[in-house]
Amino acid sequence: MSRPEDTLSADVHYDDVEARKYTTSSRIKNIQASMTERALELLDLKSPSFILDVGCGSGLSGEILSQTPEDEGGPHVWVGMDISASMLDVALQRDVEGDLLLADIGQGVPFRAGSFDAAISISAIQWLCNAESSETSPAGRLSRFFNGLYASLKRGGRAVCQFYPKNDVQKQMITSAAVKAGFGAGLLEDDPETKNMKLYLVLTVGGSATGTKGGDITGVVDGMDGVDVHDHRRKGTKTGKGEIKKGSKAWIIAKKEQMERKGKIVKATSKFTGRKRRIQF
């Protein structure tokens, strides 16, 4: 699988030729459409909403937002951001309904606080993991993006970002940047361990009113078929390993047993074991 992210920046890679190729390829169109529908399902919007499409490209995903039928909560109004002028040019020719912005998501999201009901991003945020000049770092760009996105979503809003991480390091970097910005984050894998594996980062802002399990991803996928939940979060109440306090009688006895098992000579345990000596004058 080729990764254009490794060689060029997004605005250079998607020139006129690439942008046209991308938009006319029926294979890409189908994949994009199915991923957008999956993202919409995860967003679970009940009424027509105002949505931000991050890395909208030629508007393949936006089109689906505009065409969402009324019984599924649509049609939505969307605003798209993309860094590639050629992609936006193709979008103009295709006469998409949403508003388009030529903007670099690594420079932040130029909307005031609480603007959007939801945000969606299809195959875009992995581009943030590459810095094209020495002045910027991937971590800095990711944090500017997620901070901006967090602010521009309303409370209880959701964002679903589908992305292609190169490796676990990138996956970890993106997720932790989102968590640092304040999002409740979760990863959803479709078709895990196959070639068609799709990774969705589901982000929530504040607690959502729906769902009893809270506003995070476990609440989102609750009730969906064929979803296994692996919750790696630490449960705050459990004390875990630190049951025996270092230096206590129980700890000393455990150590003595350990040494005995090793065949060392160990003094017998008595009622004085582990006691403090009396204070000497």
Add this chain to the structure above:
Amino acid sequence: MKVLTLNFLTCAVKTCKSSADSFPLHPKDAELAHDDIEINPELLANVLPRIDWTALRTTSTELGFPELPAQPPTVEELEADEALLKELHSLLLETQMMEGKLVCGCCGHEYAVREGIANFLLPSHLV
């Protein structure tokens, strides 16, 4: 670009984020167009509480529309009054800014708008 979007856009420069002048952006030499879009009352009712009415009044005056009332209509008023709904729909969703500039009131940076697409790419010294 829709007037609705204008009501949410702020300056992208980091130092402007804390300033109140960075919102709304002021349209300059704007060329407008009118698109026919199907009216969607539910969307308007959903978006209305989030619209910054003072900013919308400023923008619409700057774009050369008649002055809006001082107080925003409530969602109930909007649902009851079809003429009002149509007017708001026409202003927010059907009016498109095609060409011109958006100027930040704080740093004075001009964002060019061409064919309805605003250019928010910042030069490296402003990032």
